[in-house]
Amino acid sequence: MTQTPGPEAPLSPAEQDGAFRPAHVDPLPWDALLSALETAGQPARVHGEAPAAGLTGAALDSRVVRPGDLYIALPGARAHGAAFAGAALDAGARAVLTDAAGVRLLAEAGRDAVPVLDVESVRTAAGVAAAAVYGRGLDAGPRLVGVTGTNGKTTTSFLAAALLEALGHRSGIIGTILTRAGERTVPSTLTTPESTQLHALMALMREEGVDTTVMEVSSHAVSYRRIAGLRYAVAGFTNLTQDHLDLHGSMDEYFAAKAGLFDADRTDRAVITVDGGEGPRWGLAMARAAQAPVTTLALGPAAPVPGALAEEDPDFRADWAITELTPDGLGHRFTLHHAASGRVLRASVGLPGRFNAANAALAALLVLHAVGEDQLDALEAVLDVPAGEGPFAAAVPGRMEVVGREPDAVVDFAHNPDGMVQALTSLSDARAAGGRTGRTLIVFGATGDRDVTKRPLMGRIAVDHADVVIVTDDTPHSEDPAPIRGDVLAGAREQASRAAAEGRTVLVEEVVPRAAAIRRAVELAGDADGILVAGRGHETEQDFDGVAVPLDDRVELRSALAKRATGRSQASSGGKVDPS
Numbered sequence: 001m002t003q004t005p006g007p008e009a010p011l012s013p014a015e016q017d018g019a020f021r022p023a024h025v026d027p028l029p030w031d032a033l034l035s036a037l038e039t040a041g042q043p044a045r046v047h048g049e050a051p052a053a054g055l056t057g058a059a060l061d062s063r064v065v066r067p068g069d070l071y072i073a074l075p076g077a078r079a080h081g082a083a084f085a086g087a088a089l090d091a092g093a094r095a096v097l098t099d100a101a102g103v104r105l106l107a108e109a110g111r112d113a114v115p116v117l118d119v120e121s122v123r124t125a126a127g128v129a130a131a132a133v134y135g136r137g138l139d140a141g142p143r144l145v146g147v148t149g150t151n152g153k154t155t156t157s158f159l160a161a162a163l164l165e166a167l168g169h170r171s172g173i174i175g176t177i178l179t180r181a182g183e184r185t186v187p188s189t190l191t192t193p194e195s196t197q198l199h200a201l202m203a204l205m206r207e208e209g210v211d212t213t214v215m216e217v218s219s220h221a222v223s224y225r226r227i228a229g230l231r232y233a234v235a236g237f238t239n240l241t242q243d244h245l246d247l248h249g250s251m252d253e254y255f256a257a258k259a260g261l262f263d264a265d266r267t268d269r270a271v272i273t274v275d276g277g278e279g280p281r282w283g284l285a286m287a288r289a290a291q292a293p294v295t296t297l298a299l300g301p302a303a304p305v306p307g308a309l310a311e312e313d314p315d316f317r318a319d320w321a322i323t324e325l326t327p328d329g330l331g332h333r334f335t336l337h338h339a340a341s342g343r344v345l346r347a348s349v350g351l352p353g354r355f356n357a358a359n360a361a362l363a364a365l366l367v368l369h370a371v372g373e374d375q376l377d378a379l380e381a382v383l384d385v386p387a388g389e390g391p392f393a394a395a396v397p398g399r400m401e402v403v404g405r406e407p408d409a410v411v412d413f414a415h416n417p418d419g420m421v422q423a424l425t426s427l428s429d430a431r432a433a434g435g436r437t438g439r440t441l442i443v444f445g446a447t448g449d450r451d452v453t454k455r456p457l458m459g460r461i462a463v464d465h466a467d468v469v470i471v472t473d474d475t476p477h478s479e480d481p482a483p484i485r486g487d488v489l490a491g492a493r494e495q496a497s498r499a500a501a502e503g504r505t506v507l508v509e510e511v512v513p514r515a516a517a518i519r520r521a522v523e524l525a526g527d528a529d530g531i532l533v534a535g536r537g538h539e540t541e542q543d544f545d546g547v548a549v550p551l552d553d554r555v556e557l558r559s560a561l562a563k564r565a566t567g568r569s570q571a572s573s574g575g576k577v578d579p580s
């Protein structure tokens with residue numbers, strides 16, 4: 001299995017914003033900015049004189065402003081960006097784009113002598129302005145492939161980029177783990193960066209000769225209009241299950257945010273997985289809601305809820321369907337069938353879990369539509385290979401990453417209810433296929449400052465699918481970690497009592513810090529058992545109220561397993577340490 005290179009050390013916001021910027025920007029004349037805003041339906045009222053020189057960048061955070069930038073002052077949930085306009089101007093911003101409230105704040109602060117543009121929707125205008133500054137006409141490239149859905153965006157993006165490379169394209173990636181422009185890789189802090197950074201990245205990708213970029217699109221990115229001014233050649237949908245209700249309030253609102261990616265003025269084509277997640281309800285609804293031309297994908301034997309599509313809509317016929325799925329090594333071989341032509345596409349995916357066959361099928365169809373449907377033969381030539389070979393053999397950092405065997409030890413990024421169900425069931429399925437019948441142990445926690453309703457649910461799911469449940473901290477952000485664990489434990493203990501009443505014993509423990517919880521799982525596990533450490537995946541730090549605590553689940557798990565192996569060999573050699 002080829003290992004995708006992992007990200008380097010985290011960068012500061014200014015370093016990261018800087019890493020996204022192109023080497024060269026032709027200064028944008030003031031009038032050109034005004035006419036771009038006008039054309040996009042965001043005409044600006046102008047306060048003050050035009051700046052003496054053109055604009056060479058755009059930023060919506062004062063802390064990342066560079067000389068020559070347009071500072072975009074957004075109305076935020078906690079503050080109005082105009083409150084930081086002074087700092088932005090001191091850092092060299094040449095002009096400010098804001099709304100009427102921002103104009104008032106600038107006047108109150110006595111900073112209204114600078115050129116200020118006042119628009120109706122600052123977030124929409126931010127994307128338009130950044131597109132103009134960084135010189136992206138609609139056809140300027142790179143070609144964009146978007147991926148959205150609750151789970152599977154990162155994996156699908158990595159697989160699609162690997163397939164593009166195998167077909168001879170120069171690919172870019174924008175997503176949760178990293179941003180890659182050709183050979184240049186930068187670790188990410190957001191799944192989808194701000195609009196100013198996205199347009200800078202498009203220019204950087206052009207400089208790096210990237211022809212196609214695969215980009216994760218979070219629901220935050222659609223709601224906060226981070227994707228304003230971008231147009232996708234094709235956009236894909238994986239699934240929708242509970243998450244981010246703190247931002248969206250309800251599943252209907254969450255669905256509506258995701259559906260925004262499939263508007264006719266946003267993407268040329270939509271590829272919709274109709275039966276991912278907890279069944280076909282949201283996938284079918286997405287296929288119907290999409291305004292762009294739709295290609296549908298039915299997961300068939302790779303669907304998490306078998307037969308649910310036929311139950312939901314017996315008349316539905318997908319354009320493409322997974323018709324065969326067979327275990328192959330740790331991964332699967334699958335066959336994709338095209339209903340209209342009868343053509344089949346055979347492929348092999350190395351990542352464990354049926355859901356990774358679903359991600360791979362979506363990645364194949366996204367690439368097919370991006371490069372042209374006449375490329376089907378070329379696609380099949382690189383995908384129809386033995387397990388462990390080809391572009392879909394690529395490992396994705398922290399996604400079902402196998403860290404050890406005996407016990408099987410896997411690190412995964414599952415951090416919401418459906419992700420946990422999928423990760424736990426695929427671990428036991430893969431182990432059962434290999435004849436391993438031991439217990440399942442899980443170590444996990446829930447994130448602070450995010451959807452609180454999923455916490456007890458995750459506790460219940462852990463008990464339903466594991467024999468030993470160790471609850472610890474995920475990343476608490478500004479919250480007190482103990483009550484977060486309390487919420488998860490409440491769900492876990494309640495479900496453990498129910499399980500006990502039915503004669504199934506599940507051990508539930510609370511262990512902190514997270515490294516100790518991982519060591520505890522290794523201590524409790526037998527050789528035939530399986531350990532899943534869920535929630536943090538590729539992450540290398542936990543955030544405790546602004547204090548970054550270094551922790552990499554993969555490193556901790558590997559080291560606990562190595563100590564256990566050393567302890568055993570010492571015990572079997574009568575306590576003597578092998579000097580080699």
Ligand SMILES: CC(=O)N[C@H]1[C@@H](OP(=O)(O)OP(=O)(O)OC[C@H]2O[C@@H](n3ccc(=O)[nH]c3=O)[C@H](O)[C@@H]2O)O[C@H](CO)[C@@H](O)[C@@H]1O[C@H](C)C(=O)N[C@@H](C)C(=O)N[C@H](CCC(=O)O)C(=O)O
Binds near residue numbers: 061075076080221
């Ligand atoms: C909770 C949330 O999503 N907040 C977003 C929101 O911030 P906000 O409204 O609270 O902003 P604020 O603090 O009131 O500040 C207002 C403005 O002043 C600016 N400011 C603030 C302070 C300062 O010193 N200087 C300055 O210029 C801020 O950059 C902002 O533009 O608007 C900001 C500008 O667009 C976003 O950067 C910010 O995303 C923060 C960074 C964030 O962490 N978002 C996460 C939750 C997120 O977007 N996650 C999704 C994926 C999630 C997933 O799938 O798991 C993602 O795409 O990464």
Ligand SMILES: Nc1ncnc2c1ncn2[C@@H]1O[C@H](COP(=O)(O)OP(=O)(O)OP(=O)(O)O)[C@@H](O)[C@H]1O
Binds near residue numbers: 277414
């Ligand atoms: N198609 C899928 N269906 C359900 N669960 C999945 C799927 N793909 C991945 N997962 C689970 O979700 C976790 C996150 O996967 P991945 O990072 O690919 O998704 P994501 O959408 O990018 O998540 P995030 O936006 O939170 O980074 C995986 O570690 C795995 O447990």
